[in-house]
Amino acid sequence: MRPVRTAFAGALLGTVMLAGCGQTSATPSGAPSSNAPSSAPSASQDAAFPAKVQAANGEITIAKRPERIVSISPTATESLFEIGAGPQVVAVDALSNHPAEAPRTDLSGFKPNVEAIIAHKPDLVVASDDTIAAELAKVNVPVLVEPAATKIDEAYDEIADLGLATGNKDKADKVVADMKSAMEKLAAQATDGKKLTYYHELDTTPYAATSNTFIGQIYSMFGLVNVADKAPDAAGGYPKLSAEFVAQADPDLIFLADVKCCKQSRQTLSERPGWKELKAIKNDSVVQLDDDIASRWGPRIVDLATTIGQAVQKANGR
Numbered sequence: 001m002r003p004v005r006t007a008f009a010g011a012l013l014g015t016v017m018l019a020g021c022g023q024t025s026a027t028p029s030g031a032p033s034s035n036a037p038s039s040a041p042s043a044s045q046d047a048a049f050p051a052k053v054q055a056a057n058g059e060i061t062i063a064k065r066p067e068r069i070v071s072i073s074p075t076a077t078e079s080l081f082e083i084g085a086g087p088q089v090v091a092v093d094a095l096s097n098h099p100a101e102a103p104r105t106d107l108s109g110f111k112p113n114v115e116a117i118i119a120h121k122p123d124l125v126v127a128s129d130d131t132i133a134a135e136l137a138k139v140n141v142p143v144l145v146e147p148a149a150t151k152i153d154e155a156y157d158e159i160a161d162l163g164l165a166t167g168n169k170d171k172a173d174k175v176v177a178d179m180k181s182a183m184e185k186l187a188a189q190a191t192d193g194k195k196l197t198y199y200h201e202l203d204t205t206p207y208a209a210t211s212n213t214f215i216g217q218i219y220s221m222f223g224l225v226n227v228a229d230k231a232p233d234a235a236g237g238y239p240k241l242s243a244e245f246v247a248q249a250d251p252d253l254i255f256l257a258d259v260k261c262c263k264q265s266r267q268t269l270s271e272r273p274g275w276k277e278l279k280a281i282k283n284d285s286v287v288q289l290d291d292d293i294a295s296r297w298g299p300r301i302v303d304l305a306t307t308i309g310q311a312v313q314k315a316n317g318r
Helices: 010-021 043-047 074-082 114-118 133-137 152-166 169-189 214-220 243-249 266-270 291-295 301-315
Strands: 051-055 058-062 069-071 089-092 124-127 143-145 197-201 253-256 286-288
Touching: 051 143, 051 152, 069 074, 074 089, 074 124, 074 152, 114 133, 124 152, 133 143, 143 152, 152 169, 152 214, 169 301, 197 214, 197 243, 214 301, 253 301, 266 286, 286 301, 291 301
Parallel strands: 069 089, 069 124, 124 143, 197 253, 253 286
Antiparallel strands: 051 058
């Protein structure tokens, strides 16, 4: 059994995602979705069931190919559509804003409402924690818990889980293989050059992420040195830094994951006390990330790695 993994951090999934992704309209959570699968399953897909999936909440048995999936995890939503299970998804949570065609509602992944979820008549629910698993089990609705990854391999594993659970194993395996290949190529392209230091900002508190986190491991692929690793409370993975700490570290690169939520930019950083003369600000090495991509562990980690790789090459003068 895979252990239940700790979420990225309250600061990342709570403050950043809730503030940055909570806008735009949504269908009321209590209203059953009319979204129906657009294609019939193939004989080979049906033959894959019953399927046993080793998720974070134990071995989950999926009796038949699910046709009414509810996802209350933005990362799971992205993965489901990427592996071809989109037509099976009838409702997603309010923060599931990618892809655009995902049937968004005002369901919450942070405070899930069991009655509202059941109103969509799901035959499978995908969540990032096991808060509602026991309650949904009482009405015979299987819940697949796929928490925040702590390692890149766990992200791949979760996509494979979703493929098995939805009857899209072949497509999921291809997605994972393509992701691995792309990540390996990106890392290989960035092995040269000087050792650069960086600071990854989660929010304006400011909270950061160390090399021991999922996001930190992606940066490590490019040989970057994380200034947050030397923070007094770095052991938890997400230390709260002071403006003075960052100013003294003077990183070569600054990556902002609080652009949508908090409107941060090179200009706003330069207005912080003691930051105007930082190398990253003076050398135009402040990278504005997409908050959503930087906080999820699905297929778009390749996009994140691409952005990081481009920033490293630019800083190295290539």
